[in-house]
Amino acid sequence: xxxxxxxxxxxxxxxxxxxxxxxxxxxxxxxxxxxxAEALIEGWGLDASAACAGRHILAIQDTSEITFTTVATRxxxxxxxxxxxxxxxxxxxxxxxxxxxxxxxxxVAGRVWTRAGRVSVPHAARLLADKESERWLTTAETAKTVxxxxxxxxxxxxxxxxxxxxxxxxxxxxFHMLTRAMHDRAVQGGTLSSVALTPxxxxxxxxxxxxxxxxxxxxxxxxxxxxxxxxPRATLEKGMPETVSLTxxxxxxxxxxxxxxxxxxxxxxxxxxxxxxxxxxIVDWYRQRWHIEQVFRTLKQQGLHLEDSQLETAExxxxxxxxxxxxxxxxxxxxxxxxxxxxQDAAIxxxxxxxETLKALVPTLEGKTVLQKNHHPPGxxxxxxxxxxxxxxxxxxxxxxxxxxxxxxxxxSYFRAIAQGRNLQNV
Ligand SMILES: [Mn+2]
Numbered sequence: 249x250x251x252x253x254x255x256x257x258x259x260x261x262x263x264x265x266x267x268x269x270x271x272x273x274x275x276x277x278x279x280x281x282x283x284x285a286e287a288l289i290e291g292w293g294l295d296a297s298a299a300c301a302g303r304h305i306l307a308i309q310d311t312s313e314i315t316f317t318t319v320a321t322r323x324x325x326x327x328x329x330x331x332x333x334x335x336x337x338x339x340x341x342x343x344x345x346x347x348x349x350x351x352x353x354x355x356v357a358g359r360v361w362t363r364a365g366r367v368s369v370p371h372a373a374r375l376l377a378d379k380e381s382e383r384w385l386t387t388a389e390t391a392k393t394v395x396x397x398x399x400x401x402x403x404x405x406x407x408x409x410x411x412x413x414x415x416x417x418x419x420x421x422x423f424h425m426l427t428r429a430m431h432d433r434a435v436q437g438g439t440l441s442s443v444a445l446t447p448x449x450x451x452x453x454x455x456x457x458x459x460x461x462x463x464x465x466x467x468x469x470x471x472x473x474x475x476x477x478x479x480p481r482a483t484l485e486k487g488m489p490e491t492v493s494l495t496x497x498x499x500x501x502x503x504x505x506x507x508x509x510x511x512x513x514x515x516x517x518x519x520x521x522x523x524x525x526x527x528x529x530i531v532d533w534y535r536q537r538w539h540i541e542q543v544f545r546t547l548k549q550q551g552l553h554l555e556d557s558q559l560e561t562a563e564x565x566x567x568x569x570x571x572x573x574x575x576x577x578x579x580x581x582x583x584x585x586x587x588x589x590x591x592q593d594a595a596i597x598x599x600x601x602x603x604e605t606l607k608a609l610v611p612t613l614e615g616k617t618v619l620q621k622n623h624h625p626p627g628x629x630x631x632x633x634x635x636x637x638x639x640x641x642x643x644x645x646x647x648x649x650x651x652x653x654x655x656x657x658x659x660x661s662y663f664r665a666i667a668q669g670r671n672l673q674n675v
């Protein structure tokens with residue numbers, strides 16, 4: 249995993265630096281039946297588990313589809329994804345964030361799988377335990393164990409996880425949920441859209457760019473209310489209460505630019521909202537979901553290029569994915585370390601020889617002025633991140649746009665070449 253970070257790649261040949269022994273070693277590791285995907289995923293939570301003590305943790309979960317190229321004569325054991333127009337694996341991951349600082353603590357839990365075939369029983373005729381949507385509840389339950397040391401946990405997920413059984417079964421003392429409503433749910437006295445809200449005022453919020461949306465500053469207005477959400481009539485699940493009591497925080501965009509769909513979010517949460525400040529805090533926490541999307545982007549086209557992997561079997565691709573997602577999170581921690589907030593050591597991502605290379609490199613990357621020096625403690629992750637960002641093309645001025653994962657990915661592959669060249673010279 250450390251090699252994946254330092255090489256910014258999942259290609260075994262590149263991880264091994266072109267050495268046959270290394271390639272064989274990595275291949276055998278992934279082929280070893282004792283190296284199971286389950287065990288690799290169990291390891292995901294170790295960092296977050298150790299770092300969560302006494303903190304309020306935002307536990308953000310989401311699913312991503314990883315597409316691998318196949319042809320009719322060679323499916324690599326991969327099942328269908330999406331609407332059946334591709335093949336690959338599904339990755340469900342939960343990321344732990346410090347609610348107060350926004351610092352990434354690491355992955356918490358999740359799963360990686362490929363579909364065995366098409367399910368013929370209609371969705372509505374199956375119990376939750378027989379549906380893939382069960383993953384939202386299971387992952388949240390695992391978080392309770394992994395993050396047992398946390399002062400408080402807020403589980404955050406998008407509208408796909410607005411499942412009544414989840415609201416009924418998962419919340420617990422110190423374990424909260426925050427999810428966007430899937431549709432205009434029935435509540436006592438009407439539906440979500442008809443609820444009378446307590447106004448929480450307006451705010452200007454910067455929306456980040458994402459596929460299909462340019463970055464923009466939006467004027468948002470919010471309101472909140474306590475609601476009793478009704479149990480769906482058609483549910484097959486047994487023993488669920490008739491209603492669950494939640495807080496609704498509704499956010500609307502005013503004066504949206506022409507041709508842009510104005511924002512309308514109906515957020516449901518187990519948190520109590522007693523004043524406008526808390527309503528906006530809920531909105532802010534929900535917006536942190538961006539981090540899990542960023543993990544997926546770092547894993548795919550904009551970073552590690554996982555989808556280009558040439559491994560032949562589904563089983564190995566699943567294990568590779570389980571490792572690569574951890575590497576993607578580490579790259580994001582490196583990006584965050586650039587701000588100097590993290591206290592992590594460079595050794596979590598770089599070998600001793602690479603740290604020596606970094607030591608030799610830093611003076612050559614520093615400018616003449618104080619502003620252009622690396623002020624972080626040598627050997628810290630922040631210190632390494634400064635150098636990697638510079639190699640990736642960041643100009644180093646505090647006022648400039650901070651380097652993102654793409655700059656870091658470029659910097660890492662450039663660094664890898666330098667470190668290898670330096671090694672050769674030492675030989
Ligand atoms: Mn999603």
